[in-house]
Amino acid sequence: MAVRVRVRLRSSGGEVVTVALASSGYEAEESEIVLPVRVAERLGLYPRLPAGSEVREYRGVGGAVVSAFMVREPVSVSVLAGDREVGPAVATAVITPGEGEVILSDRLIDALGIVLLRPGEGVWRLADEELLRRSERPERW
Numbered sequence: 111m112a113v114r115v116r117v118r119l120r121s122s123g124g125e126v127v128t129v130a131l132a133s134s135g136y137e138a139e140e141s142e143i144v145l146p147v148r149v150a151e152r153l154g155l156y157p158r159l160p161a162g163s164e165v166r167e168y169r170g171v172g173g174a175v176v177s178a179f180m181v182r183e184p185v186s187v188s189v190l191a192g193d194r195e196v197g198p199a200v201a202t203a204v205i206t207p208g209e210g211e212v213i214l215s216d217r218l219i220d221a222l223g224i225v226l227l228r229p230g231e232g233v234w235r236l237a238d239e240e241l242l243r244r245s246e247r248p249e250r251w
Contacts, residue, residue: 117130
């Protein structure tokens with residue numbers, strides 16, 4: 111099990127509500143969000159990439175190198191935590207062909223106030239509360 115949260119994603123081209131993996135192992139210098147191709151399409155970010163987009167290489171688990179599209183057009187990300195909505199935080203989209211889940215970077219997790227308490231059990235909370243929350247089921251794209 112891992113921590114997954116329901117999120118609302120907005121761009122100038124659309125909106126998607128889905129589940130995202132909160133991955134502290136996804137280290138980034140700024141708030142980033144990995145988007146599967148189908149999510150990026152619904153947000154109007156793919157296949158026609160916005161101006162300023164670039165191809166970047168990312169190193170994954172085990173050292174595998176993956177090419178992805180870094181989109182500089184901001185994506186607004188909010189956490190839908192049952193009884194409340196937190197955010198939005200602004201993130202840079204990383205469209206990753208072959209990825210099946212939306213993934214939040216460590217910086218985006220911080221920006222949204224998500225506190226991973228027991229990731230192996232899927233237990234988390236928001237920074238301004240004591241309520242323990244449970245992980246959502248994965249949503250595959």
